[in-house]
Amino acid sequence: MKVVVVGAGYAGVIAANRVAGKVKAAEITVVNPRSEFVERVRLHEQVAGTGEAATPLASMLRDGIDTRVGAVEKIGDGQVALDDGGARVDFDYLVLAVGSTVAPLAGAVPVGTWEGAEEARGALAGLGGGRVVTVVGGGLTGVETAAEIAFGRPDLRVRLVGTAIAGSLSAGARKRVRAGLDRLGVEVVEDSVERIDPGEVLLRSGASVGSDLTLWAVIGSVPELAARSGLAVESDGRAVVDEYLRSVSDPRIFVVGDCAAVPGARAACATALPQGAHAADTLARMIQGRQPEPYSMGYTGQALSLGRRDAVLQVSRRDDTVRRVYFAGRGAAVVKERICRFAKFGARTATYAWLRGQK
CATH class of the missing domain: 3.50.50.60 (FAD/NAD(P)-binding domain)
Known part of the structure; x- marks a missing residue:
């Protein structure tokens, strides 16, 4: 059983590690443009020089998971074509987790x-x-x-x-x-x-x-890989998925994280981790001949840093609408740091639980 994971952010890493733990016979290959796992929630620290956002990808993946450093040109019928002009990787199942990107004005x-x-x-x-x-x-x-x-x-x-x-x-x-x-x-x-x-x-x-x-x-945008590969996408380029997070164009392909058109979802590691974990759980169920369960996830809030000694934690309802309640100050900064650490821990260990959505 060959499983390929395209993208090694929060969604891709937790998916690969969770499949490795649940499907012992799986041959898992992670394809990523770089050999590092990047904590996107720490990129502002990377920019300012107050912290580091990159960790060697090998240290984030379980033993036995293969890695290929390179960009994917296209996903075809059971194959991933890399942009180096000839390399291809076969798959029985694939997890597409390429995240989102930016399109800045010239000069920025x-x-x-x-x-x-x-x-x-x-x-x-x-x-x-x-x-x-x-x-x-x-x-x-x-x-x-x-x-x-x-x-x-x-x-x-x-x-x-x-x-x-x-x-x-x-x-x-x-x-x-x-x-x-x-x-x-x-x-x-x-x-x-x-x-x-x-x-x-x-x-x-x-x-x-x-x-x-x-x-x-x-x-403001997602990579064009899904559209370029012929998968059904929405107007913004996000891949259309069913209730199990499978592409509606090819049930062998799961799409998770920012590049997936999941109703009510927003771009965040709080979204990527549950989706990556659910895709892995669903794949394991399918391989074992069990009925998959629909994806369900509820939010608890939003967190943002204001330097290293201040932060704001916004409390929300499960549907992501905000409440009037929020917390701020040094205590909130400590909690925000722990949230970031837990996100990385969850991706690396595949140990992660989340709040279910409203019925």
């Missing part, structure tokens, strides 16, 4: 990818005191990036540009986020970006601001 460095985060880290290291860094994107990625840079490099001027700052949080939590950014000295501009020129960012309102380094913190 994307911080939502490993390569972009490394480029941004190098660029930041070369900036002298008093220089201006502009972070584009008012979502949690943008807020965390701006706050982390302001915390790690207090000698820089940090600006955050976005139309809705932390807009996925409750009103009270958003107010607390703004207070945390103010304490770190982050300038907040509620606007969108029209164009980025050398040394200048042009806003949609017509105003412009100076910027020595502009970072793009908007996660």
Whole structure:
């Protein structure tokens, strides 16, 4: 039984490790563009130089799992074609877990990818005191990036540009986020970006601001692999799946994480881990001749860092709608750090439990 996992983020790693634990006869191959496992929830630390986001992939996978470093060009009928022009990997079942990506405006460095985060880290290291860094994107990625840079490099001027700052949080939590950014000295501009020129960012309102380094913190697209391979996709490129997280085009292919069109799901490690684990459990059930169970997952909240000593934890209902309750401060920062560590632990050990969705 040959199982191929394409992508080694949270969803892909937990899927591979969980299949290895449940299907002893499986020959598992993980295909990934790099030989590292990247903690996406720590990319803002990587950018700011306050932490590290990469771990050797071999240390994250169980013994016996093979790895192939390379990018996948296409998934065909039981085969994965790599982009090196000739290599192919056969499969009986496949888990597609390529995540999401970014499409920045020209002139900006994307911080939502490993390569972009490394480029941004190098660029930041070369900036002298008093220089201006502009972070584009008012979502949690943008807020965390701006706050982390302001915390790690207090000698820089940090600006955050976005139309809705932390807009996925409750009103009270958003107010607390703004207070945390103010304490770190982050300038907040509620606007969108029209164009980025050398040394200048042009806003949609017509105003412009100076910027020595502009970072793009908007996660807005998924890789084209599913569409390129002929799988049914939605307009945004996410693969259409059934209630078991199998592609509606090919039941041998499971699609999990950011690249899967799962109703009610948002891009987060809190989504990727349950989906990867469920796909592995379903595959094991199918191989054993047992009836698979529909995927079900409920959210508990959102967490974002404001530097290393502050954070906001937003409590939500299972359907991901926010409650008025939130927690903030040093205690919240400790909890946020533990959440990040647990996510990595869950992927590596395949030991993970989650809240079921509402019936």
